[in-house]
Amino acid sequence: MPRRLSAWLLLLTLSWHNAHAADQLDHWLRQFQPSTLTTTQQRAELNWFIQAARPYRGMTVRVLSEDITTHRYEQQVLAKAFYELTGIRVIHDIKPEGDLVRLLKNQLQGGPAVYDGFINDSDLIGTHMRMGQTVVLSDWMKGAGRDLTLPTLALEDFIGLAFTMSPDGKLYQLPDQQFANLYWFRYDWFTRPDLQARFKARYGYALGVPLNWSAYEDIADFFTHQVKVIDGQRVYGHMDYGKRDPSLGWRFTDAWLSMAGEGSVGYPNGKPIDEWGIRVEGCNPAGASVNRGGGTNSPAAVYALQKYLDWIKQYAPPEARNLTFSEAGPIPGKGQIAQQIFWYTAFTADMAKPGLPINHPDGTPKWRMAPAPLGAYWEQGMQRGYQDVGAWTFLKTTSRPQLDMAWLYAQFTVSRTVSLKKSLTGLTFIRESDIHSPAASALAPKLGGLIEFYRSPSRVYWTPTGTNVPDYPQLAELWWPRIAAALAAEQTPQQALDQLASQMDESLLKRGAKTERLFAR
Numbered sequence: 001m002p003r004r005l006s007a008w009l010l011l012l013t014l015s016w017h018n019a020h021a022a023d024q025l026d027h028w029l030r031q032f033q034p035s036t037l038t039t040t041q042q043r044a045e046l047n048w049f050i051q052a053a054r055p056y057r058g059m060t061v062r063v064l065s066e067d068i069t070t071h072r073y074e075q076q077v078l079a080k081a082f083y084e085l086t087g088i089r090v091i092h093d094i095k096p097e098g099d100l101v102r103l104l105k106n107q108l109q110g111g112p113a114v115y116d117g118f119i120n121d122s123d124l125i126g127t128h129m130r131m132g133q134t135v136v137l138s139d140w141m142k143g144a145g146r147d148l149t150l151p152t153l154a155l156e157d158f159i160g161l162a163f164t165m166s167p168d169g170k171l172y173q174l175p176d177q178q179f180a181n182l183y184w185f186r187y188d189w190f191t192r193p194d195l196q197a198r199f200k201a202r203y204g205y206a207l208g209v210p211l212n213w214s215a216y217e218d219i220a221d222f223f224t225h226q227v228k229v230i231d232g233q234r235v236y237g238h239m240d241y242g243k244r245d246p247s248l249g250w251r252f253t254d255a256w257l258s259m260a261g262e263g264s265v266g267y268p269n270g271k272p273i274d275e276w277g278i279r280v281e282g283c284n285p286a287g288a289s290v291n292r293g294g295g296t297n298s299p300a301a302v303y304a305l306q307k308y309l310d311w312i313k314q315y316a317p318p319e320a321r322n323l324t325f326s327e328a329g330p331i332p333g334k335g336q337i338a339q340q341i342f343w344y345t346a347f348t349a350d351m352a353k354p355g356l357p358i359n360h361p362d363g364t365p366k367w368r369m370a371p372a373p374l375g376a377y378w379e380q381g382m383q384r385g386y387q388d389v390g391a392w393t394f395l396k397t398t399s400r401p402q403l404d405m406a407w408l409y410a411q412f413t414v415s416r417t418v419s420l421k422k423s424l425t426g427l428t429f430i431r432e433s434d435i436h437s438p439a440a441s442a443l444a445p446k447l448g449g450l451i452e453f454y455r456s457p458s459r460v461y462w463t464p465t466g467t468n469v470p471d472y473p474q475l476a477e478l479w480w481p482r483i484a485a486a487l488a489a490e491q492t493p494q495q496a497l498d499q500l501a502s503q504m505d506e507s508l509l510k511r512g513a514k515t516e517r518l519f520a521r
Helices: 003-031 039-052 069-086 097-108 122-131 193-203 213-227 246-253 256-260 299-314 318-322 345-351 402-414 416-426 438-446 450-455 457-461 472-487 493-519
Strands: 060-066 089-095 117-121 174-186 279-281 284-287 339-344 367-370 387-393
Touching: 003 039, 003 069, 039 069, 039 402, 039 416, 060 069, 060 097, 060 402, 069 089, 069 174, 069 345, 069 402, 069 416, 089 097, 097 117, 097 122, 097 246, 097 472, 117 122, 117 402, 122 387, 122 472, 174 345, 174 402, 193 213, 213 299, 213 339, 246 256, 246 299, 246 472, 256 299, 284 493, 299 318, 299 472, 299 493, 339 345, 345 367, 345 416, 345 450, 387 402, 402 416, 416 438, 438 450, 472 493
Parallel strands: 060 089, 060 117
Antiparallel strands: 117 387, 174 339, 174 367, 174 387, 279 284
């Protein structure tokens, strides 16, 4: 082929690729509206990703997250957008959280490198900072990953960053989604004059958002055993889940014991005793049982487990005992549940869908959310509830360029170009700018109090698992079999928690010296 013709074809090919890339960029800019950035600023961010990804075009990266609406949006929309813009193919797998933790644990312990990045809960911060196998992002962004770090990432805009740091200020994980457990209730039922009158006559005080577990129990009894039927449908005063499954453990480790009043006063987690009942001496987890100065089998913890058992048996639908976390979440949307004390706002997107019996025809909710009531042992200054921060995590064993590509994709999923649209889809806000955006204000009337909660300064008192837990994957596995044994009446609550505390003590003692050495690095 003549040299002049060859050059002409090359120029033609480059021109076609450039035009195609411009078309793709314009297409995705339209998809990523609204945004807190201007279109010009969004275009600049997307162009940065296109340029930074050039060395990796045609390559593939594989990441893993749990199954919630936000991650399905990432899998179905953002992975495709990233590929079309950068040429990097993303395999974004979604699995139940129990499987995710197991797979992450395998790689942390030197197993096959199946995934190049994980979106896992910041509950593992104590594990990551002690094991020494996790990329320290604050170091990475200043060092090897400096040229691959988005200049407009704006870390100061993330609302959950403190939960993904070690006590010395090192950043181990980058927040991707965030939600809390709050109290959920049927506002339309609570404000009906006939039900208000019946409740006042029976219990002697007004029907309203309960402040303590005693009032919650009265309301549960009222709707389950007194009202029974509303609009021809059997109703219940409580909802929960109880299947023998790893998610049954999260029901408790996600701050249920601290909501009852187990644990020490202190923020973000009780010190020296946290919401798992683990006591630390300095930085060393020293014990979980009362015998070793912990609180896992304390009177407050036994009270917390007993109330869980009483309520799920007496006030929840019969099928609740056979449901997992994921299966139980959407149940209030069917219209039979009056209230739920331990409800994750990750299910807000499911609850806000048009046509559900819990929403008015105009899309506004018949339900509301509020701070959860607190148990008999709770004192001012204790943790108020749990907040989940799902965050990007990378392991040192991941090879380059896989780590580079995973880091680019992670930043893409949380960049200000896409974060507001993602937040409005999954309702798991991570950025202050998104929470205070006009789009969030416009949507707020349909979200039952979610935006108001995240705009409130009190949101900081809902916190994830803290740094007292040195090996989340291992210790979390101990919880759900014991809770399941108590639910099946195989053990009393005291027996179940005594055994759990003993198992935790054994685990903590085995790794005590190693934990202290790793922490000191």
